[in-house]
Amino acid sequence: MWTGTLGGRHAEGGGLSSTEIDNEQQYVATLYDQLDALRAQAADRLAVAVEPDVKAFWQGESARLAAVEDGLCFGRLDLVDGRRAYIGRLGLFRDEDDEPLLVDWRAPAARPYYVATAAEPGGVRRRRRITTRGRTVVALDDELLDGDAGDPGDLVGEAALLAELGAERTGRMHDIVTTLQAEQDRVVRDDHPGVLVVQGGPGTGKTAVALHRLACLLYTRTQLRGRGVLVVGPSTIFLDYIGQVLPGLGENSVVTTTIAGMRPDAVITRAGTTETVTPEQVAAAVRARVRRRELEVEFEEQRLVVDPGAAITAARAAGLPHNAARLVFQRHVLDALARELADRMERVVLTESGEALDGGSTDGTLGAADLRALEAAGVIIDPDQPQAPRTVLDEADKASLRDALLADPGVTDALDEVWPHLRAEDVAAEVLGWPDGWSEADVPVLDEAAAVLGDGGFPTYGHVVVDEAQELSPMAWRMLMRRCPTRSMTIVGDLAQTSTTAGTTSWADVLGPHVEDRWRLAQLTVNYRTPTEVMAAAAKLFAAHHPGLTPARSVRSTGHQPWRLEGPLPSSIVAAVAEHTTGRLAVITPRAHHATLVAALGVAAEPDLTAPVVVLTPAQAKGLEFDVVLIADPARILTENPLGHNDLYVAMTRATQRLGIVHPGPVPDVLADVRQRES
Numbered sequence: 001m002w003t004g005t006l007g008g009r010h011a012e013g014g015g016l017s018s019t020e021i022d023n024e025q026q027y028v029a030t031l032y033d034q035l036d037a038l039r040a041q042a043a044d045r046l047a048v049a050v051e052p053d054v055k056a057f058w059q060g061e062s063a064r065l066a067a068v069e070d071g072l073c074f075g076r077l078d079l080v081d082g083r084r085a086y087i088g089r090l091g092l093f094r095d096e097d098d099e100p101l102l103v104d105w106r107a108p109a110a111r112p113y114y115v116a117t118a119a120e121p122g123g124v125r126r127r128r129r130i131t132t133r134g135r136t137v138v139a140l141d142d143e144l145l146d147g148d149a150g151d152p153g154d155l156v157g158e159a160a161l162l163a164e165l166g167a168e169r170t171g172r173m174h175d176i177v178t179t180l181q182a183e184q185d186r187v188v189r190d191d192h193p194g195v196l197v198v199q200g201g202p203g204t205g206k207t208a209v210a211l212h213r214l215a216c217l218l219y220t221r222t223q224l225r226g227r228g229v230l231v232v233g234p235s236t237i238f239l240d241y242i243g244q245v246l247p248g249l250g251e252n253s254v255v256t257t258t259i260a261g262m263r264p265d266a267v268i269t270r271a272g273t274t275e276t277v278t279p280e281q282v283a284a285a286v287r288a289r290v291r292r293r294e295l296e297v298e299f300e301e302q303r304l305v306v307d308p309g310a311a312i313t314a315a316r317a318a319g320l321p322h323n324a325a326r327l328v329f330q331r332h333v334l335d336a337l338a339r340e341l342a343d344r345m346e347r348v349v350l351t352e353s354g355e356a357l358d359g360g361s362t363d364g365t366l367g368a369a370d371l372r373a374l375e376a377a378g379v380i381i382d383p384d385q386p387q388a389p390r391t392v393l394d395e396a397d398k399a400s401l402r403d404a405l406l407a408d409p410g411v412t413d414a415l416d417e418v419w420p421h422l423r424a425e426d427v428a429a430e431v432l433g434w435p436d437g438w439s440e441a442d443v444p445v446l447d448e449a450a451a452v453l454g455d456g457g458f459p460t461y462g463h464v465v466v467d468e469a470q471e472l473s474p475m476a477w478r479m480l481m482r483r484c485p486t487r488s489m490t491i492v493g494d495l496a497q498t499s500t501t502a503g504t505t506s507w508a509d510v511l512g513p514h515v516e517d518r519w520r521l522a523q524l525t526v527n528y529r530t531p532t533e534v535m536a537a538a539a540k541l542f543a544a545h546h547p548g549l550t551p552a553r554s555v556r557s558t559g560h561q562p563w564r565l566e567g568p569l570p571s572s573i574v575a576a577v578a579e580h581t582t583g584r585l586a587v588i589t590p591r592a593h594h595a596t597l598v599a600a601l602g603v604a605a606e607p608d609l610t611a612p613v614v615v616l617t618p619a620q621a622k623g624l625e626f627d628v629v630l631i632a633d634p635a636r637i638l639t640e641n642p643l644g645h646n647d648l649y650v651a652m653t654r655a656t657q658r659l660g661i662v663h664p665g666p667v668p669d670v671l672a673d674v675r676q677r678e679s
């Protein structure tokens with residue numbers, strides 16, 4: 001239990017009597033009773049539910065109620081007007097009078113818990129943190145916000161926060177509802193309806209904040225649940241890492257995917273992360289498949305020739321995607337063909353000069369070929385007078401004629417030669433130069449082709465969260481925007497961590513084409529993950545490549561100085577790994593050494609974040625964190641990729657406690673100041 005005074009606020013953690021704990025225990029017990037009653041009710045309803053959507057509702061409700069077991073109630077606010085509110089993971093109400101027993105952390109009434117400071121108490125007299133183990137209250141920490149103003153930049157609940165941040169990592173991210181900071185809370189509760197960009201340095205909580213914002217949006221915009229929400233992350237490892245956060249907040253309906261996963265039809269068999277194709281090239285490739293050439297068809301012994309120019313123009317003018325515009329094209333050509341046929345038939349019967357035209361008989365009646373054509377078209381010929389003159393084909397007849405033409409394989413072949421039905425995979429393969437299988441970078445090209453063709457079929461979402469968004473190429477942005485027609489998005493990224501050349505250097509540049517200037521930027525400035533010692537080791541690297549930018553401020557130090565060592569690979573890394581027996585450790589290596597290190601350390605090539613040791617490339621390490629990080633061959637990380645300096649920065653800032661660097665050759669200049677270790 002923390003006692004003392006921080007930043008000018010008074011704490012009375014140690015002074016709280018056991019009676020006080022008993023009182024809180026009693027209250028918390030009533031909350032769990034209430035929760036148990038709700039769970040029983042949900043189970044009963046689920047047992048009798050028949051309709052699939054009713055069943056799904058009660059299943060969701062049961063999962064939501066199960067998720068809030070740990071830390072159901074974590075705080076209490078005492079207001080200056082004498083009122084009191086308990087804050088927790090969901091809202092609970094007293095049966096008799098609907099009085100709130102527990103306020104959902106997302107409700108407006110809970111907000112002061114996160115933002116009240118001694119300088120701006122906002123009506124709060126006391127903020128109490130309630131720590132529970134299981135259903136038992138084990139500690140209470142109070143802050144009195146009595147107007148004795150401290151530094152307005154203070155952390156809220158500093159002791160609890162630092163305890164959280166210093167804890168050993170588990171390989172899985174967890175929610176931060178109990179220690180959310182004011183700067184983060186502002187973003188979490190931001191109800192901007194359009195695109196909100198959350199920019200901040202490493203470890204500022206961007207990922208955590210985006211996920212908590214999503215939980216808030218699902219709470220405040222009830223219709224969002226039905227429209228679906230999507231979270232896009234940089235890798236499946238990352239999706240596993242964050243996979244517990246939303247379910248832990250009682251939100252189970254969120255779809256998570258990587259960019260590549262957005263098209264399950266594309267099986268990734270090839271490496272390659274940088275696109276070489278533009279949307280204009282895809283559009284041009286599709287356009288080029290429409291070939292203006294004379295269209296010649298044989299139909300019931302008649303040879304018809306049509307210039308498709310007017311039909312192509314009409315189809316293009318319709319402004320539809322290629323495969324839909326094809327139907328417009330076909331209709332125009334079929335009209336022309338049917339008109340031509342009808343003209344010929346009518347000319348036969350109307351000619352009384354005795355001249356036979358196009359197989360008609362000299363007496364002006366329909367010829368055998370005319371009759372076959374009309375029958376094929378479904379035109380009903382009076383059975384009593386099969387040879388009777390037909391001088392007029394009405395509109396229904398002409399429509400039937402068009403259908404008959406369209407059913408004729410010879411006619412459709414001729415139509416397809418001019419305006420073929422195209423498949424997205426063929427168009428994408430063509431513009432990509434017929435690669436041997438798909439790479440991740442090909443997926444947005446495939447999606448672009450599908451969009452130009454009008455082959456939709458993909459789901460859309462009411463809100464989309466994009467993490468590590470600085471990596472996305474313009475084509476990937478286009479794919480995302482297609483999934484989110486309302487443009488309600490939370491976009492998370494750090495321009496200083498971009499590692500792909502196709503990635504983002506300016507939010508305005510990537511968002512402008514889709515939302516113009518209707519997006520908002522929120523900045524996070526405090527680094528909760530990386531200790532000051534590690535940030536100091538990365539300072540020269542950061543300054544060299546991002547002059548003028550201020551790195552995020554670390555909130556804690558560990559006393560562990562990062563080190564570097566000149567030594568061979570893999571043996572020096574193997575030796576350094578052996579020194580660490582507790583916590584999670586990641587070796588971050590250039591791709592070139594990945595296989596060697598995996599073999600030398602005897603770990604799985606497919607990283608398992610819950611294992612004590614993992615070997616990752618910088619790209620795989622994006623968004624993750626580890627108690628200990630060892631970097632193998634920083635010089636190679638710097639040169640393996642055009643934006644290698646950002647990769648090295650990402651690698652260094654993954655450490656929550658300790659950082660070691662092994663360089664087989666001379667140390668890169670930007671790391672020269674890191675303390676050299678003996679061996």
Ligand SMILES: Nc1ncnc2c1ncn2[C@@H]1O[C@H](COP(=O)(O)OP(=O)(O)OP(=O)(O)O)[C@@H](O)[C@H]1O
Pocket residue numbers: 161164165173174176179180181184200201202203204205206207208209494528529622623624625653
């Ligand atoms: N208010 C908070 N309370 C407790 N832990 C926090 C808080 N804010 C952030 N953290 C922790 O700090 C770490 C970094 O958070 P997160 O991964 O969201 O940062 P990020 O900005 O996305 O980082 P990066 O860009 O480097 O991937 C996580 O362990 C997260 O749980």
